[in-house]
Amino acid sequence: MSDTYKLNIDGVEVEVPKAYTLMQACEEAGAEIPRFCYHERLSVAGNCRMCLVEWEGAPKPLASCAQIVGDLRPNRDGSPPVIRTRGAYVEKARKGVMEFLLINHPLDCPICDQGGECDLQDQAVAYGRSDSRYDENKRAVEDKNMGPLVKTIMTRCIQCTRCVRFVAEVAGVEEIGMISRGESAEITTYLEKSLTSELSGNVIDLCPVGALTSKPYAFNARPWELRKTSSIDVMDAMGAAIRIDAKGDAVMRILPETNEEINEEWLSDKSRFVWDGLARQRLDRPYVRRNGKLHPVTWPEALDAVKAALSVGADQIGVVAGDLIEVEQAKAALDFFRGLGVRNTDCRPAGAQYGTSGVREHYLLNPTLTGVEEADALLLIGANPRVEAAVWNARIRKSWLWGNLKVAVIGEAAELTYPYTHLGTSPEALNGGAVRDFFKGAKRAMIVVGEAAACRSDGAAILAAALSMAQETGAVSDGWAGFGMLHTAAGRVGALDAGFIPAEGGRATKDILGGALKTVVLLGADEADLSQLGPAQVIYVGSHGDAGAARADIVLPCAAYSEITATYVNTEGRVQMTTRAVQPKGEAREGWAIFRALSGVTGKVLAYDTADELRTLLRGRTGQNTAFSGRGYAPGSKGVPALLAAPPPAAGGLGNAPFSRAIADFYLTNPIARASRTMAECSALATSLDTAVAAE
């Protein structure tokens, strides 16, 4: 029996798999089918009826999204079924549906934030009547509370239930539902509680009308006024594809773009709503501390101050790079300080113990983000993907839901939106037999170590144990590199690739910040423990006034990720570039340019004058293969030979202290997020949910 089926669609004969829906078949034939409720990443609901098509001989039009091609019968003479997606019959059917949809939909497009990018608006142009035949009052629905991110105007809702299906299927937090029925049907959260999912912002994109819109963006701009720039997100280490919408000098909103290999088309709430942090607490000019207070100065004055601070001797200088550092800045800073003879450089502000083995595969997520869809067993060691890589968590959930993935966790027993086997809370569990049992029968096993595991004092031992277990259990085999690190910082892999680790005999973060050095340079390192710095002179290079700038003696303002064209390497080792959407604030400069300027002051001039020259240097000569040579792909199973080598020797055994969390507060992980009012609101709400509310 054949798995494909012939159809005659608008006179074009196509052959499609039997499992296709009629809508997919029509699209294959080049027809455009209007729809509201259907979404290719959600289950089929078939309730909006906008996708009606004609099947010759059928008594009624068919909802093409819910019709499986294999269920269509051929004509009596055996010729393929004739489908028409155009013509008077279809037109009339769809116009009828549209008229019903518009009966209760308000005519408030001029004050609706969806205006200009509204599916209903667009399709009403094609199928709407110019007037209404409905004389009765329109139905009005009370607006619902869905938290600080999603604004609701429920009268506009056409009950497509995309949002209901999204939170139930993709986000895995069943919080939205449709209550009552018939004319009084309403979409709401349970008793109007706020959404707790970290993917909740996606319901705004999914809503085909203006019922669910972005609360922080409300009444800010019209879509046609915005300058749209495709870029890369840096809020987590996934490097999701985003579109930065800017008006004038301000970022107005951030939307996801489709990248099947990273974020499909979802985006976490932090990445989506952090944009108001880009306009607050910004460092827009250099500062120098005099008499205990930071005073604004000019760039030349600031560079002179830096020169003075760096004249303490190379052994007395330490440099710590933060979570958001771009590769260009890391490279320029490294070149500059190595030129001065500084060996105390580190890009692991939390003290993680990876990156020193010289093997790139030891700190990449080798199985890749999409790899989890092929995997059949996933072990998370000290990692909580729900907060560390929220969009990837949705992919894990998808693999569990539709595939045959089983998950086990060593670490905190957090709610991950899918069930898992909890094998233990401390690294000792790695020695247990339960772990081996878990991998029994698995053909594509995946072992993922989290930042929380790498940052422990026994981090190196955990990494080595995890790697040797991957080799033992066959997780690393031909064509499948089943061992990986899940990073939390967008800049980490890039900085490690650039070699931003202590040089031979150099100190690591803990010692740099321990108070023994005279001058400490922080490259946006705000998350590190700065309390032990003692009398050290602190130079802060960063975009936001946060912990680092507060302690700093010299502040050099640099541009944030929306303001530079820069390279980031995601946790898989995928090299990607951001694009400048707006200009840097005030006198802020691109990170690499600051060190190029400094090199001019100190006399050891760096070998590049433009960012392009720097990037050419990074990519290497033609034929030369560096980490930055390729762009946009993950090495994945190319790392198998490197992973099959013996793991680096690690001193000490596995500890028995339980794993802590790598991220204490999902919404406040970096200076940009901490400057965001929206994120503060979300964080307050999320933390208040943890504590019991006193009964009134």
Added chain:
Amino acid sequence: MALRRFDLEAGGDSFAFRSETEEKIAFWRGKYPADKQRSAVIPLLWLAQKDNNGWLSEPAMREVANRLEMPYIRVYEVATFYTMFRLQPVGKFHVQLCGTTPCQLRGAESLKDVCTKEIGKAMYVTDDKRLSWEEVECLGACVNAPMVQINDDFFEDLTPESLSAILGRLRHGAEVTPGPQIDRVNSAPEGGTTVLTDASLFDGSRTRVALLPNLPKPPEPTPEAAGLPQAGSPTITKREEPASKDIKS
């Protein structure tokens, strides 16, 4: 249909099933496989409503959700979908008055007036917490229209006077008799039967067969007339016998 929302204030903070209900819960849950326990949501909501004085409070709904390990919103959807789950308090005796066409033609409007006069507006609970009423759609007793359902019993063939009397008795805790409130048995004709009343129909005296004289004998029926196939005639339907590989053992 008006908006249906939980009366959060009247619902309080807690709800517990009565101990004797547990057996019924086990019965209903036992009907569904272990991974399909959610299917028992409607029976369980119904039991919760019975244990909660005839209405479903928010804590009661949560209790059902917790027992079936369902998200609250999913149970909430069910509870708000079906109007037989009442989300506001009702009286000890809740009157569901049928207002659909047959009952309306037979005087349901005047019954509504009685309820409004004796109880108050719809879903209002009397001060003594004994009575409340609401209008519902057809309850399927049209033969005996107009009718009301009070808790689990039908009261049929009502007049304003008889309904008023029933409400009065309920208010004072007196016994009431469900069923038709006039002289009829179930849905048998009012005032006794009017057709098929001849006693000879039932005494067997009419069972003899009358034969007319000189009637020609009917011919013997041919096989075709009897709907039987002719001997040896070809059948028009071909039946494929299943091969042994098609048969699952």
